[in-house]
Amino acid sequence: MLQFFVKRWFLLSLTSLIVLGIALGVTLPTMVKPIADALNPLVMTAAILFLMSFSLETSRLQAALRTPLPVFLGAVLNIGLAPLLGAALMAPQGLIDFRYGLLVASCVPCTMAAASVWTRKAHGNDAISLLVTLVTNSASIITIPFWLALATAWFPFSRTSDASSLVAEVALLDLRQTTIELVVGVLLPIFLGQIARQPARLSAWAERHKVGISVGAQILILVMVWTAAAKGGFRISETKLAISLGSVLLVWGSVIVVHLTTLYAGLLLCRLLGVSRADRIAVAFAGSQKTLPVGLLISETLSRQAGLSFAVFPMLMYHASQLFLDTIIADKFVADEQSLANEKSKS
Numbered sequence: 001m002l003q004f005f006v007k008r009w010f011l012l013s014l015t016s017l018i019v020l021g022i023a024l025g026v027t028l029p030t031m032v033k034p035i036a037d038a039l040n041p042l043v044m045t046a047a048i049l050f051l052m053s054f055s056l057e058t059s060r061l062q063a064a065l066r067t068p069l070p071v072f073l074g075a076v077l078n079i080g081l082a083p084l085l086g087a088a089l090m091a092p093q094g095l096i097d098f099r100y101g102l103l104v105a106s107c108v109p110c111t112m113a114a115a116s117v118w119t120r121k122a123h124g125n126d127a128i129s130l131l132v133t134l135v136t137n138s139a140s141i142i143t144i145p146f147w148l149a150l151a152t153a154w155f156p157f158s159r160t161s162d163a164s165s166l167v168a169e170v171a172l173l174d175l176r177q178t179t180i181e182l183v184v185g186v187l188l189p190i191f192l193g194q195i196a197r198q199p200a201r202l203s204a205w206a207e208r209h210k211v212g213i214s215v216g217a218q219i220l221i222l223v224m225v226w227t228a229a230a231k232g233g234f235r236i237s238e239t240k241l242a243i244s245l246g247s248v249l250l251v252w253g254s255v256i257v258v259h260l261t262t263l264y265a266g267l268l269l270c271r272l273l274g275v276s277r278a279d280r281i282a283v284a285f286a287g288s289q290k291t292l293p294v295g296l297l298i299s300e301t302l303s304r305q306a307g308l309s310f311a312v313f314p315m316l317m318y319h320a321s322q323l324f325l326d327t328i329i330a331d332k333f334v335a336d337e338q339s340l341a342n343e344k345s346k347s
Helices: 002-027 029-038 041-054 058-066 069-088 096-107 114-121 126-154 163-196 200-208 210-238 245-272 277-288 292-306 312-346
Strands: none
Touching: 002 029, 002 210, 002 312, 029 210, 041 114, 041 126, 041 163, 041 210, 041 292, 058 126, 069 096, 069 126, 069 245, 069 277, 096 126, 096 245, 096 292, 096 312, 114 126, 114 210, 114 277, 114 312, 126 163, 126 277, 126 292, 200 210, 210 292, 210 312, 245 277, 245 312, 277 312, 292 312
8 A cells, every 4th residue: 555655646646636625715715715825836836947957967958959859849749739639629618618728728838847847757858848848938929829819710709899809918918927937937947957956066966866856846736736726616616607517528528638649649750750768758748738827827818808717727627637647657658668678688
């Protein structure tokens, strides 16, 4: 039992914290809301990326810059294929909130922390995932308004008469907010992490404690997940809109399809192009994972401008699903690697 818990501690904690966060958000909003609001996602993201950068060998980051193909593939999958899949799955959604929430979840950039954590967990090249994070978050000031404008042409809002003003606000808000988050939440912590490991003693310490640092990053991700779940619970308690179980299951299945299709498309494409195994893993995770803070930001704009109060839920579903599924997939990567090593040792 202890061995099972040690191996699956993250999945068990993830499931428990999602359920607990939603339950507390619904039943005790006034008590939990101040705590959730105090846990700043941008600060936690910066802390996670600092830890990941501090424990990453500088030579690996330099090597990733010299061979940009995996970074390019990860970025194209994340801001190209995933939004296209999300847009294709908008039509079956019975609730307009879920239609646009699904698109938002699909078109936001690569997660600012989890992709690197999971890439390392699966023994992949986390330098690639860090660079995909930088590229997709930088490009999102153009890509998010583009996909939203395209969607409003296909599926006009039923609760607002001025969809164009929403697109314009998202474009301006995304430009300002993404720039701040890119500098404070991504560029600065990665830069400081690399600076901090330059002294030989600190570099050696980071290498010795690499596993512990990764576990610390995962714990911070769990805190972010609980915060998001609690805020989702607040939304349920505040909103009177009726939602059928069928609609929830359909959109949840849709975000899983977008994530897994993009992930395995990345693996297949990299295999066809002869990309190394470590880089394939990075492309798969960074190409398919999506950032929660930016998704929440855009969802809040949809709620305020278009009255789509439940647009936030597909983003929460995507985020929770990617962490749960990718934990299993990362374990499978490691198991396959160990199996291959055992076969080689026997031969």
